[in-house]
Amino acid sequence: MRDLWLILANVALPLCAGVTFLALARYASHIGPMRFLVTGEITYKGAAWGFAFFGLYLMTRPLQVLLGPHPMPSIITCIREFGMMAVFAPAVFLAMMSLCFGSDRIPKKLIVGLFALGFSLGLAYVVLETRAIHGSEIIFSIGGYPAYDGVWFKNPDPHSQALISIIYVLQFIDPVFILLLSGVIVFRHARHYPEAKRLVYDNMPKKLYILSAAVFAFPFSMVIAGAFIVFPHLQFPWWLYYLGALVSGLLETASLRLPLRKDVQISEHSQ
Secondary structure, three states, X not given: OHHHHHHHHHHHHHHHHHHHHHHHHHHHHHHHHHHHHHHOHHHHHHHHHHHHHHHHHHXXXXXXXXXXXXXXXXXXXXXXXXXXXXXXXXXXXXXXXXXXXXXXXXXXXXXXXXXXXXXXXHHHHHHHHHHHOOOEEEEEEEOOEEEEEEOOOOXXXXXXXXXXXXXXXXXXXXHHHHHHHHHHHHHHHHHOOOHHHHHHOOOHHHHHHHHHHHHHHHHHHHHHHHHHHHOOOOOOOOHHHHHHHHHHHHHHHHHHXXXXXXXXXXXXXXX
């Protein structure tokens, strides 16, 4: 039963969440041109790219644990986390900024600076992770085939533990803080949605509240999982990341499918 739960948590759950976001990427690309005038071009282009990269990030968790022992888990982890920090979080933040303030009001310097920050933090993650993780352990078996993951919390080396602590600081900045800030921006925009626009697009505040919940879901799951660091005798709940991602995907789907106006009976997804 323990192996069955670990298979579900490390294979089935990430695949389900990943497929959800890949479908969202396709849907966002499809309806984007229909909503550019309302939300701005960067909103849906940034969302489509962010969804696609996040879907791939989630779906590559099984590769991380099934391709063999060290260094394979470390290599796949570095690729996944670099994509998360350099592409996904900046793309989501810019998409939310475009949605709330308009793409024409986002300075190019902010776009370049944000992706440069993400690239720098992602590169720092890769360097620190390769120096901190020197081995792997079997976490479960599928029909006798072992699944491996890197040794993070069982490494007694103080230097490695210090590097891992720095890694968590980097991850708190990107993606956790960037995504939380994105959610706050969307939530505030929903509360203060202009009355003139509300008369035309009366469903937008509701869409924005659901969207903010979707943006909050994943970083909250990372914060909750990260709290387990203070309990070294407990197994780190990686699966919370993927549960939070799945909840985020379902909420995002609900927000995207909701038409801009309450009196619209058939929204874009059925056209």
